[in-house]
Amino acid sequence: MAGSQEFWEGRYRAAAAEGSSLWGREPNGWIAEQAAGLATGHAADLGAGEGRNAFWLAERDWSVEAVDFSAVAVAGMAEEAALRRLPVAATVGDVTAWTAEQPVDLAVLCYLQLPPDALAAAIGAAARALRPGGVLLGIWHDRLDVERGLAGTMSPAIRTTPDETAAMAVAAGLTAELSGRRDREVDGGLACDCLLVARA
Numbered sequence: 001m002a003g004s005q006e007f008w009e010g011r012y013r014a015a016a017a018e019g020s021s022l023w024g025r026e027p028n029g030w031i032a033e034q035a036a037g038l039a040t041g042h043a044a045d046l047g048a049g050e051g052r053n054a055f056w057l058a059e060r061d062w063s064v065e066a067v068d069f070s071a072v073a074v075a076g077m078a079e080e081a082a083l084r085r086l087p088v089a090a091t092v093g094d095v096t097a098w099t100a101e102q103p104v105d106l107a108v109l110c111y112l113q114l115p116p117d118a119l120a121a122a123i124g125a126a127a128r129a130l131r132p133g134g135v136l137l138g139i140w141h142d143r144l145d146v147e148r149g150l151a152g153t154m155s156p157a158i159r160t161t162p163d164e165t166a167a168m169a170v171a172a173g174l175t176a177e178l179s180g181r182r183d184r185e186v187d188g189g190l191a192c193d194c195l196l197v198a199r200a
């Protein structure tokens with residue numbers, strides 16, 4: 001089923017067999033912009049995939065716990081971290097039931113597209129892991145893409161909106177400092193990202 005652990009494992013296994021990458025090596029531009037302004041510390045990347053954001057952070061003196069439920073993706077991150085001697089601890093785990101190994105200064109959720117209950121659980125897990133003053137950066141495919149006819153095959157059920165993600169952050173005890181949208185050029189028009197900056 002799309003979005004399940006088996007679904008993602010299959011996608012990463014196929015990419016690894018071809019020697020290709022699903023998400024490339026560049027960090028997400030908005031995550032990089034936001035993180036560049038923060039004092040470095042310990043970060044958690046939840047649903048880290050191949051680790052493009054985790055490695056970008058580690059190259060900039062963050063230590064990073066990178067969690068994903070795909071064992072193939074995690075093995076790839078662990079191999080890259082060892083080869084490049086970067087402080088990325090790659091861990092297989094379900095981010096909806098995750099507990100941090102140590103308090104984190106930054107939690108990153110980058111295109112962690114989950115149904116509302118699961119997303120609220122992941123935001124709750126991130127909120128519990130944050131030190132006082134720590135920051136959650138979240139970016140998602142917004143449900144507005146459906147109205148724009150740009151939703152592709154992704155179910156509206158795993159898309160979200162700024163109001164929904166901000167409410168989840170507040171319910172988890174965080175303060176939503178930025179909750180908004182940003183358009184991004186894609187083939188066929190402008191895709192919309194849902195953005196959240198929240199502080200513990």
Ligand SMILES: C[S@@+](CC[C@H](N)C(=O)[O-])C[C@H]1O[C@@H](n2cnc3c(N)ncnc32)[C@H](O)[C@@H]1O
Pocket residue numbers: 003008009023028046047048049050051052053067068069070073093094095096109110111112113114
């Ligand atoms: C769209 S990819 C984004 C990967 C990465 N954050 C990036 O932007 O390059 C979503 C990732 O979330 C992971 N994921 C989805 N649900 C998860 C869950 N419940 N626990 C852990 N990882 C999950 C998937 O395996 C996949 O790697």
